Amino acid sequence: MIAPSRVGGPAPAVHPPEGLGASLGRLASRHPVVWRLSSLVLFFLAWEIAGRVPISYAFPTFSATLVALVSMMADGSLFVAYGSTLQPLVIGIAISGVVGVVLGIVMGLSRMAEWLAAPLFVVLQAAPMAALIPLITFVYGIGLLAKTLAVIMLALPVIVLNGYKAVRNANPSLVAMCRSFQGTKLQQIAKIIVPDASPVIFAGLRLGLAAGFIGVILAELLITPTGIGDLITYHRSVANYAEMYAAVVSIILVSTLTLAALESFETRLLRPEKRRG
Amino acid sequence: MAHLAVAEAAIPASETVVAVRGICKRYSEVEALRLIDLDFPRGKLTTLLGPSGCGKTTLLKIIAGLIAASSGEVRVNGKPVTGPGPERAFVFQDFALMPWATVMRNVAFGLELQGMGKAERQSIARNYIAEVGLTGFEDKYPHELSGGMRQRVGLARAFAVNAEVLLLDEPFSAVDEQNRRKFQEDLLRLVDKERKTFIFVTHSIEEAVYVSDRIVLLSRRPGRVSQIIEPRIDRTASPDAIRRDQGYLDTVEEIWQGLKHYVD
Numbered sequence: 269m270i271a272p273s274r275v276g277g278p279a280p281a282v283h284p285p286e287g288l289g290a291s292l293g294r295l296a297s298r299h300p301v302v303w304r305l306s307s308l309v310l311f312f313l314a315w316e317i318a319g320r321v322p323i324s325y326a327f328p329t330f331s332a333t334l335v336a337l338v339s340m341m342a343d344g345s346l347f348v349a350y351g352s353t354l355q356p357l358v359i360g361i362a363i364s365g366v367v368g369v370v371l372g373i374v375m376g377l378s379r380m381a382e383w384l385a386a387p388l389f390v391v392l393q394a395a396p397m398a399a400l401i402p403l404i405t406f407v408y409g410i411g412l413l414a415k416t417l418a419v420i421m422l423a424l425p426v427i428v429l430n431g432y433k434a435v436r437n438a439n440p441s442l443v444a445m446c447r448s449f450q451g452t453k454l455q456q457i458a459k460i461i462v463p464d465a466s467p468v469i470f471a472g473l474r475l476g477l478a479a480g481f482i483g484v485i486l487a488e489l490l491i492t493p494t495g496i497g498d499l500i501t502y503h504r505s506v507a508n509y510a511e512m513y514a515a516v517v518s519i520i521l522v523s524t525l526t527l528a529a530l531e532s533f534e535t536r537l538l539r540p541e542k543r544r545g
Numbered sequence: 546m547a548h549l550a551v552a553e554a555a556i557p558a559s560e561t562v563v564a565v566r567g568i569c570k571r572y573s574e575v576e577a578l579r580l581i582d583l584d585f586p587r588g589k590l591t592t593l594l595g596p597s598g599c600g601k602t603t604l605l606k607i608i609a610g611l612i613a614a615s616s617g618e619v620r621v622n623g624k625p626v627t628g629p630g631p632e633r634a635f636v637f638q639d640f641a642l643m644p645w646a647t648v649m650r651n652v653a654f655g656l657e658l659q660g661m662g663k664a665e666r667q668s669i670a671r672n673y674i675a676e677v678g679l680t681g682f683e684d685k686y687p688h689e690l691s692g693g694m695r696q697r698v699g700l701a702r703a704f705a706v707n708a709e710v711l712l713l714d715e716p717f718s719a720v721d722e723q724n725r726r727k728f729q730e731d732l733l734r735l736v737d738k739e740r741k742t743f744i745f746v747t748h749s750i751e752e753a754v755y756v757s758d759r760i761v762l763l764s765r766r767p768g769r770v771s772q773i774i775e776p777r778i779d780r781t782a783s784p785d786a787i788r789r790d791q792g793y794l795d796t797v798e799e800i801w802q803g804l805k806h807y808v809d
Binding site: 439441442444445446447448449450451452455459460463464538539541 | 609610611628629630631633634635637639641643644645654655657658659686687688702706
């Protein structure tokens with residue numbers, strides 16, 4: 269696991285007089301990714317040991333889970349499941365992202381909009397969503413619409429509230445600067461307030477995306493057994509625990525990678541100054 | 546009659562650009578400024594000096610049009626101020642630089658807001674970046690610069706819009722002492738070169754005496770004009786000679802005697 273990260277830099281392990289520990293330490297301090305990988309390796313190792321003990325019959329080893337994951341990819345069942353899971357997720361996140369950011373900005377700029385909408389989203393954010401999902405089923409059935417709604421209900425409040433707080437707390441000195449150079453209200457919003465608020469808006473989007481994953485999995489577990497939720501439920505019911513864990517791991521993996529992609533997209537697009545250390 | 550003739554003859558030499566008439570400012574409980582009357586002559590650097598909380602920054606922001614006075618009016622070239630205008634440019638105490646923009650974009654920002662084309666505004670900005678000594682830093686971001694360099698960006702941005710009046714709100718207060726001295730010397734050179742009217746707010750007596758043609762002393766809250774001093778200092782001398790000049794030292798002492806009773 270460590271070997272690939274050595275390729276880029278000068279290889280410190282070449283110098284024989286140094287102890288292995290010292291050279292590893294230097295390698296790690298130069299490449300923080302080594303620490304992160306080590307943390308993963310340790311976790312998987314602990315998992316493997318716990319699986320071999322075993323702590324429970326229903327707890328597979330890491331290697332068994334990995335094998336199950338590969339076989340589910342090979343027989344295509346994993347991809348079929350993602351096809352149906354991602355549909356409500358993508359639609360729900362797209363709607364929540366656009367509506368949430370716009371609504372958040374409007375609420376940040378106008379007290380009236382804030383008074384009108386903020387209480388609703390504060391309540392929605394505080395509400396235990398899992399309890400509301402059966403209600404969605406009641407009204408909208410078990411189709412795509414119900415699942416999309418579940419995603420939106422979880423993702424939208426945090427996106428809206430972050431956007432609104434970010435805009436409301438935009439640096440007053442920068443706003444005064446824009447006014448002093450006769451910037452119009454529109455320029456003030458587009459060139460100062462939104463860029464200044466963008467890190468917090470994006471933090472909201474990241475949290476919203478994570479909540480969206482929760483929403484879609486909840487919906488698949490509670491509403492209609494389809495997609496990854498179905499994969500989890502099915503393999504549990506037939507006691508294929510390795511497959512069940514593989515499905516869970518895969519959704520964690522997909523969600524983490526999506527969040528990381530969003531973060532790097534944000535840095536690239538809106539905060540060029542963060543690209544340099 | 547003779548007295549009047551002298552006064553009339555004196556007008557062209559010290560033509561008023563900014564006239565402050567009867568400005569009062571009260572926040573709900575606090576009276577910040579009371580009946581301020583001041584004239585700021587063209588081409589001069591006038592400093593507003595006073596104890597902290599005397600409302601000097603408030604007065605500067607009223608002149609800038611960033612905050613409204615409770616009563617009274619400010620006229621720039623005879624026209625009453627209702628908000629910020631192109632004939633005034635502001636330099637902020639905390640620099641107010643956009644962290645996501647390069648030095649180049651920050652300096653050109655005033656021109657960008659006016660809708661000037663990219664090539665044109667960048668060539669103007671490049672000129673003022675050189676003027677404040679930041680050539681080579683065009684593509685840096687503010688967090689890569691020192692405090693002194695950041696304020697040079699703020700100054701270049703204010704120069705770039707070619708305003709007649711530059712309003713500087715304690716521009717050096719967040720800059721360390723060594724950079725501050727160098728910066729003051731550069732400012733004097735720019736004042737001489739640009740021939741603009743400067744209104745400068747500071748709480749440092751030495752700084753005020755060193756850079757100013759006129760010093761307006763404000764009293765403690767509610768701020769009122771307590772004294773106007775015109776330091777008689779030979780500005781052609783070297784910076785170090787000025788700081789040892791007897792006139793400079795006497796003026797610093799005189800102002801300190803005037804302000805001493807405001808300090809607890």
